[in-house]
Amino acid sequence: MAVLRHEELGLSKEQVIEMYEQMLMARKIDERMWLLNRAGKIPFVISCQGQEAAQVGAAMALDREKDYALPYYRDMGVVLAFGMTAKDLMMSGFAKAEDPNSGGRQMPGHFGQKKNRIVTGSSPVTTQVPHAVGIALAAKMEKKDFVTFTTFGEGSSNQGDFHEGANFAGVHKLPVILMCENNKYAISVPIEKQLACEKVSDRAIGYGMPGFTVDGNDPLAVYEAVKNAADRARKGEGPTLIETVSYRLTPHSSDDDDRSYRSREEVEEAKKRDSIFTFSTYLKENNVMTEEEENVLLEKIKRIVDEATDAAEEAAYADPDDLFKHVYKEQ
Numbered sequence: 337m338a339v340l341r342h343e344e345l346g347l348s349k350e351q352v353i354e355m356y357e358q359m360l361m362a363r364k365i366d367e368r369m370w371l372l373n374r375a376g377k378i379p380f381v382i383s384c385q386g387q388e389a390a391q392v393g394a395a396m397a398l399d400r401e402k403d404y405a406l407p408y409y410r411d412m413g414v415v416l417a418f419g420m421t422a423k424d425l426m427m428s429g430f431a432k433a434e435d436p437n438s439g440g441r442q443m444p445g446h447f448g449q450k451k452n453r454i455v456t457g458s459s460p461v462t463t464q465v466p467h468a469v470g471i472a473l474a475a476k477m478e479k480k481d482f483v484t485f486t487t488f489g490e491g492s493s494n495q496g497d498f499h500e501g502a503n504f505a506g507v508h509k510l511p512v513i514l515m516c517e518n519n520k521y522a523i524s525v526p527i528e529k530q531l532a533c534e535k536v537s538d539r540a541i542g543y544g545m546p547g548f549t550v551d552g553n554d555p556l557a558v559y560e561a562v563k564n565a566a567d568r569a570r571k572g573e574g575p576t577l578i579e580t581v582s583y584r585l586t587p588h589s590s591d592d593d594d595r596s597y598r599s600r601e602e603v604e605e606a607k608k609r610d611s612i613f614t615f616s617t618y619l620k621e622n623n624v625m626t627e628e629e630e631n632v633l634l635e636k637i638k639r640i641v642d643e644a645t646d647a648a649e650e651a652a653y654a655d656p657d658d659l660f661k662h663v664y665k666e667q
Contacts, residue, residue, distance in 0.1 A: 340622050341556050345563070349624050355396055355555055356615055356625070357633055359388040362413040363612055364637050365422055368645060369429050369444075373590045377649070378429045382445045384412040386585035387517050389611030391487075392417050393555030394515055394580075397562035398485055404453045404471055406464040406486035409445030410517065414487065419452035422640050426648035433654040439661070440654045462492040465501035465514065472505065472512035472575075483569045484512045485562070490579075491522025493536050502577065506543035509574035513565045516577070517552065519584035524597040540577040552580030553611040585610065 342352045362384050372378045384391065391413025395405070400418055407414045412425065424436050431440040437448045437456065448456025455471070457464050468486035475482050492498060493516050505512050516536045520527050533539065540547025546568075550557045558580050565576035583606035587594040594603075619625040 340624075341618075342624075345556060345560055347556075347559070351396070352556075352619065353625055353629075353633075355392055355559075356619060357637070358392040358396075358413060358417050359555065359612060359615065360633065361422065361637050361640070362388045362391065362416055364641050365416075365425055365644075366412060368641050369426075370586070370590065372429065372645070378444075379431070380443055381429070381590040382409050382443075383584070383586040383589070384410045386583050386606070386610065387519055387552065387580075388413045389555040389615060390515075390517055390552040390558045390580035390582055393558035394485065394487075394562040394578075396555075397559045398483065398566055400452075402453075402482045403566070404455060404468070404482060404484045406455045406457065406468040406471075406484065407447050408457065408461070408464060408487045408489060408492070408517070409447075410489070410519075411447065411487055415447045415449070415452075415454055418449075418454055420447070420449055420454070422644035423647055424449070426644040427651060430648040430651070431653070432648055432651040433658070434648075434651050439658060441659070462488050462495040462497035464488065465492075465498050466504070468512050468514075469501040469505045469510060472510035472569075473508060475511055476508070481570065482511070483566050485515065485566075486512065487515045487517055489522060490516055490518040490520075490527060490536050491525065491530060492516075493539070494522075494530060502539070502543040502545070502575070505575040506545045509572065511569035511572075512575045513562060513569065514575060514577045515562070516579045518579050518581045519552075520582075521584055521588070521594075521598070523588045523592065524594075526597075536579040537577055543575075543577070545575045545577055547577040547579070549579040549581060552582030553609050553614060555611065555615055582611070583609070 366384050369381045373381045391411050395414045395417030405418050427435040428437050428444050446457050464486050468484040472484045535549045537547035537549045548561050550561045561578050
């Protein structure tokens with residue numbers, strides 16, 4: 337009997353179904369947020385659609401009990417896999433006091449949750465890279481066995497923060513994984529106008545680290561690449577640059593009209609490679625999951641998203657006096 341791909345990677349049936357469930361959860365929360373935005377109930381959405389496979393595949397390759405995640409603004413799949421809930425994310429979308437990221441003070445996508453080692457991000461893009469490198473330096477100095485994992489878009493890979501962080505990590509052989517989620521567009525700027533090299537991973541050699549480009553629509557390929565990178569980091573072999581190639585299925589954000597810079601035909605063609613469908617097909621064709629089990633899963637997720645939406649809509653906003661909390665020293 338042939339060994340299936342996930343089995344070759346040491347993943348059980350339960351683990352790959354969890355992988356698919358987390359991907360679906362991210363997609364369904366995201367879809368609900370777009371509806372809420374268009375209904376005027378939440379102000380802003382910045383979407384993960386098209387990138388769930390890379391996000392969840394990567395997160396599941398890490399030790400989610402001790403490793404640190406420094407996600408970028410699209411990483412709903414990463415933070416769900418690290419322990420955030422649909423309710424947490426909806427509280428953020430509605431900017432309510434129970435938002436674990438910022439108490440309702442920040443835009444959605446500024447993820448942060450201390451108990452799950454999700455390190456808060458800033459509004460300027462790519463600042464999470466030097467932060468991740470700094471935490472990895474602390475791990476090395478204190479001889480602690482954890483890896484830091486950070487993500488960014490291919491547009492961010494052109495920022496100084498990326499280059500400085502990558503250079504420092506390479507020089508000091510730090511236990512950090514730099515994962516670029518290449519979704520082909522930096523807002524309206526296509527990849528061919530962003531890079532002079534062929535791939536983002538080509539830049540790795542300049543920083544003395546290995547670089548790999550993998551199919552971002554394949555959660556198993558991403559899992560394998562990140563698992564290998566984490567193993568290297570734990571053995572003291574330093575950082576790795578991983579590029580996951582997928583496609584952003586939505587506009588850049590709820591305030592963007594992507595029709596001005598890409599054709600509908602291009603977007604529809606990309607949807608044929610949507611990981612939600614291709615991974616579902618893999619699981620069903622290999623008898624890991626039946627259609628009936630998938631329908632049960634969809635119903636479960638719909639119920640969770642409905643309950644999270646209702647809870648967030650009814651929750652209280654933050655007290656105006658909380659505006660300065662954690663900003664100035666309290667007497």
